Amino acid sequence: METQDAIETRRSVHSYTDEELTRDEITEIFEAVRWSPSSYNLQPWEFVVVDDEEGQEALREDAYGQEHVTDAAAVVVVFGELDRGAHAERVFGDEAEKGYRSDESARKLVERFAEEPPEGNEEWVVQSCMIAATTLMYAAWNRGIASCPMGGWDGDAVSETLDVPETWYPVLMLTLGYPDKESDEWRRERKMRRSPEEFVSFGR
Numbered sequence: 001m002e003t004q005d006a007i008e009t010r011r012s013v014h015s016y017t018d019e020e021l022t023r024d025e026i027t028e029i030f031e032a033v034r035w036s037p038s039s040y041n042l043q044p045w046e047f048v049v050v051d052d053e054e055g056q057e058a059l060r061e062d063a064y065g066q067e068h069v070t071d072a073a074a075v076v077v078v079f080g081e082l083d084r085g086a087h088a089e090r091v092f093g094d095e096a097e098k099g100y101r102s103d104e105s106a107r108k109l110v111e112r113f114a115e116e117p118p119e120g121n122e123e124w125v126v127q128s129c130m131i132a133a134t135t136l137m138y139a140a141w142n143r144g145i146a147s148c149p150m151g152g153w154d155g156d157a158v159s160e161t162l163d164v165p166e167t168w169y170p171v172l173m174l175t176l177g178y179p180d181k182e183s184d185e186w187r188r189e190r191k192m193r194r195s196p197e198e199f200v201s202f203g204r
């Protein structure tokens with residue numbers, strides 16, 4: 001699919017077919033996600049894919065009963081790793097090796113992020129994780145797999161359901177599956193969008 005087509009035809013889907021998504025298909029989507037940009041290239045994202053009935057039922061409860069959580073083939077929960085030191089050594093070591101920064105600068109950054117507490121990095125992880133989640137939506141749609149990004153869920157409840165580490169901050173939930181093209185939803189025209197004339201200002 002051309003990039004422009006993918007952008008113009010992606011839509012949030014709530015009606016899915018019963019067709020399953022294989023873990024290989026899902027992994028292929030993540031092969032694209034890994035190339036997303038991130039602050040300092042620290043890639044502070046963790047994705048939990050839930051594709052079993054029981055798990056999806058539990059997440060649906062945490063998402064205030066939203067039906068597409070169980071109707072979709074899989075649900076992805078995006079978490080942000082608040083510990084900026086988690087991958088610092090590998091990331092900055094790679095940058096020093098490839099000439100993006102000096103050994104000295106890499107060493108200082110590794111030290112800085114190793115000492116820093118995880119608290120207060122919530123906004124920092126959300127920025128990079130939302131970009132990765134967006135890559136996921138378009139990489140999926142490029143393969144005909146639809147999604148719906150979701151903010152309507154209880155982060156604490158989902159963290160407990162999935163038993164994730166304390167430093168994983170809940171960012172976004174997404175449903176994934178093949179769209180039911182016979183559904184009323186699919187037949188509807190795409191929702192309105194504001195025009196660039198309205199939302200873009202140039203200069204000050």
Ligand SMILES: Cc1cc2nc3c(=O)[nH]c(=O)nc-3n(C[C@H](O)[C@H](O)[C@H](O)COP(=O)(O)O)c2cc1C
Pocket residue numbers: 010011012013014066148149150151152153190191
């Ligand atoms: C941050 C965010 C939170 C959202 N939360 C939900 C949600 O909890 N449930 C839902 O069904 N859709 C949710 N949506 C989907 C929006 O309703 C949808 O993107 C919007 O209506 C535009 O429709 P479209 O994506 O089909 O163009 C969310 C979208 C975003 C970006």
